[in-house]
């Protein structure tokens with residue numbers, strides 16, 4: 001079966017003992033700005049979300065106000081990107097991830113769920129270990145002004161629009 005998502009061939013999935021069982025890692029150097037992932041799937045409305053489905057948080061990504069992307073039922077490598085409060089990837093559009101800096105082979109590829117989540121469908125206690133760890137990741141983290149600066153240009157499009165409104 002062919003994948004419905006795109007993953008840069010310089011990446012691979014490896015087992016991750018803690019974070020959801022898997023993670024995506026760079027196996028070759030990735031340059032700043034390079035496209036790393038494009039998720040494919042089906043667009044569903046908020047009322048169609050079913051948190052009881054297997055792998056719910058791996059398969060669901062908020063892409064706009066009350067709209068979500070649901071990835072394929074069969075597990076894909078792109079389902080394995082983990083959250084970090086000090087990530088090396090950021091969003092391009094609503095379904096793409098690009099490198100925010102040069103990434104060395106062996107590094108885990110992560111994004112901050114604050115870049116994509118504007119509703120509380122995937123909240124959890126964070127143990128990412130970074131100095132700036134927020135400890136709790138919530139659907140309101142996109143409102144933190146320090147993140148606006150840190151992730152300028154890397155928020156999912158709909159959150160960038162929300163932030164623009166709050167700033168006015």
Ligand SMILES: [Zn+2]
Pocket residue numbers: 084085086126127128129130132133134135
């Ligand atoms: Zn953290």
